[in-house]
Amino acid sequence: MSNAKQILAMLQSKADGDDEHFYSIALQVAAAEARQGRRTLAEDLRAAVDKAREKAASGQTVAVPFASPRGDLADLIEMRPPRFDLESVVMNASLRARLDDVVLQQHKRDWLREHGKTPSRRVLFVGPPGSGKTMSAEALAGELRLPLFVIRLESLITRFMGETAAKLKLVFDETARHRGVYLFDEFDAVGGNRGATNDVAEMRRVLNSFLQFMEEPNSTDSVIIGATNYPDLLDPALLRRFDLVMEFCPPTDEEIRTIIKFNLRPMKFPNLKWKSILASAQGLSQSEIARATEDAVKSAILAERKNVTSDDLLRRLNDRREMREAFRPSAVNK
Incomplete structure (x- = not known):
């Protein structure tokens, strides 16, 4: 991308109020400067981005309203502004450490991309009902200062051929447009084993579509969380699509x-x-x-x-x- 196009993209993101995209482009400029051997300027740019982010976070005295999904998405996605962060959730040290690692990778996602890496963003929560899976998804969103988008499976899954997969594509297109934490609760309804005896062809097509969409690159690095009480019902192919699988156990x-x-x-x-x-x-x-x-x-x-x-x-x-x-x-x- 030329300097003129980068400046235009930064101005557009600023006009849209998308500060993260603005910072992302600035870090791309820093990476380009570093490749040209101008490391001092590159470090100055990175330091300026970090300072701007810290100032924005510390100066935020009121909650920033998130835009709710509209049109066809209004029936598919419920937007929930997160009410708490990870400090508010009781969990074991191992689980907390893994969630902290997701947070760190998301916060430093631009730095990872400078080195050709992408942050972990596809996470599977497994555990019995009431073990804190949904609360942890909301807390993760709060920690990242992102909205929590809950996928409404009752609206997503229909009996008409091809319609569920089409709706699923709308959801994944939205993850690429608007950065957030997207929760598929009761995930086994979508990711059920394709070899199950009670399976139908339509749900096999839905799962195949889901697997395909999970593999597609995502420029916003939206976090996708699947949560299930019944991991034994899931198709084995899903394990390769998720970056992390986290087990929620009964409390000690x-x-x-x-x-x-x-x-x-x-x-x-x-x-x-x-x-x-x-x-x-x-x-x-x-x-x-x-x-x-x-x-x-x-x-x-x-x-x-x-x-x-x-x-x-x-x-x-x-x-x-x-x-x-x-x-x-x-x-x-x-």
Whole structure:
């Protein structure tokens, strides 16, 4: 790209309010200068971009509104401004380290491209219901200061031949136009094994289209996340398309403590019987523990108390366990 075209592209991106594209072109200029042997100028350009990014981040006092999808995409994609970042999510150290690596690669994506590399952006979340997959996707978007776009599978998947694949193309075209975090929740509905006995030709075509779209280059480096409770249902070919597969496990004792303490705020909770509470919470998901804790707080508020007792928590945790038992197949079939 010539200097004149680069200047024009920078002016257009500035007029569109797309600062990231503006910075990306500036870093391309820096890379070109470095190749010409003008390394001092290249370093100055990189330093100026870093300074501009830091100033924009520190000077941002109000949330920047994200544009919601329009037209045909309005029924396919739900835009959710992220409410929190990774610090707000309870997860094990290994999982957090891998998500931090995704964040770092995304923040330094222009530098990676200068060296002919692309950042990791295709991630598969697997784990039981309520283990924090959707919350982590939202937190990742918050960490990257990007909108979270949730794909509406009920609108995406239709019974008409070719229509689902066409809608899927619209979604992937959008990932290339607007940078964001795109979440395919209940991903097994799209990525089911092509050899399954109950498979139909149309869904095989949809999966083939998805595999093809995943391979296409993406200039915006939008993050695509698939989340599933049933990884055993996924087609093996998908593993090669994702950069990372992250497993979400039931919370440990220490994580249970953190979840409960976080959700008890601002109530007081002196002298809790942690041994009994941890035993009662075993086997429950993060979501179930958080909701049980919130219910215990509500009980204390309605009783006009300023503290939550162990009995409050144990009762609510037991309620959640009974709810889970009610949904077991053996219980449903009685």
